[in-house]
Amino acid sequence: MNPRSRRGARGTPVRLPAKEDPGKKRARAVSVLRRLRKEFPSAHTALRHENAFQLLVATILSAQCTDERVNIVTGELFRKHPSARDVASVPRVELEQEIRPTGFYRMKAKNLIACSRMLIERFGGIVPGTMEELVSLPGVGRKTANVVLGQAFGITSGVVVDTHVHRLARRLGFTEEDTPEKIEADLMKLFPEKDWIELGTVLILHGRKTCNARKPDCPACPVNDRCPSSAV
Ligand code: SF4
Structure with missing residues (x-):
């Protein structure tokens, strides 16, 4: 060469x-x-999760942060707010403090709440299984969508x-x-x-x-x- x-x-x-x-x-x-x-x-992904919603949240939190740190934060976060309905209704300031160690916590908290609300309004609180639907959610780009589709659903999309x-x-x-x-x-x-x-x-x-x-x-x-x- x-x-x-x-x-x-x-x-x-x-x-x-x-x-x-x-x-x-x-x-x-x-x-x-x-x-x-x-x-x-x-x-497989190192992000700990029990379902597609938790993987979606963990992947959003992993931007500019190590998986190890995300796992520490999500351990407590998922115990307190396990579903989209829980995250959608948590006060933003409270969520900001809970995810603060992952960095960019204000933007991430805003996206997590908006994303959870849209999941409830448009998808009945269930994480959708297509790239098009996933990237329509606030804070979700192709990288996050590919992680969720591939690791949670086994769907190849990119x-x-x-x-x-x-x-x-x-x-x-x-x-x-x-x-x-x-x-x-x-x-x-x-x-x-x-x-x-x-x-x-x-x-x-x-x-x-x-x-x-x-x-x-x-x-x-x-x-x-x-x-x-x-x-x-
Ligand atoms: S460590 Fe990276 S740069 Fe070095 S040979 Fe392997 S793939 Fe290439």
């Missing part, structure tokens, strides 16, 4: 394969997923693109795009639909464990011979 260099997200150096043959790129992508599947055989998937998709040369929507579109073209749910999950786990933002551990990476950004 004849790598090109550029600065990626957060200034991360990204080396991209020069005009990689589409067939070879697809085979490389499949091989990367196969190895990551072995590394994380039972991959690829979850969070900060880890964003970074890894670029380092691995699966995309040159820089917006979640365009990165997701590239991943959906590159990988078969049956793999979309798993792909997002294993990339997130790999990003946390090995290919982290500041110091990727390329020598220990199971796909370092398939990665154009490998330092090995």
Whole structure:
């Protein structure tokens, strides 16, 4: 490969394969997923939840926050407000304080209450099972909708693109795009639909464990011979 260099997200150096043959790129992508599947055989979201509504709430809270911190907050939150009806009626100031450790708590509280109210008014308090309906809810974008559809319902609708998937998709040369929507579109073209749910999950786990933002551990990476950004 004849790598090109550029600065990626957060200034991360990204080396991209020069005009990689589409067939070879697809085979490389499949091989990367196969190895990551072995590394994380039972991959699933780390956000604790007992139903689709709780996963929706946890995913909204996870923006700019670690899953560990969200799980600490939702333990008490779901005990006090387990359903959409409960969250819809909680005073906003009270909810703000309960979710404060997750950051951006004012906006998140506003969205959670508005989202819960719309769930009750339009969907009978039940989380809907389509992308179109989910993204119509306040505070819900494609990433959150993909998490809920994939992890709570097992419905394939796209690829979850969070900060880890964003970074890894670029380092691995699966995309040159820089917006979640365009990165997701590239991943959906590159990988078969049956793999979309798993792909997002294993990339997130790999990003946390090995290919982290500041110091990727390329020598220990199971796909370092398939990665154009490998330092090995
Ligand atoms: S070799 Fe692995 S750890 Fe290194 S940049 Fe590529 S995917 Fe990340």
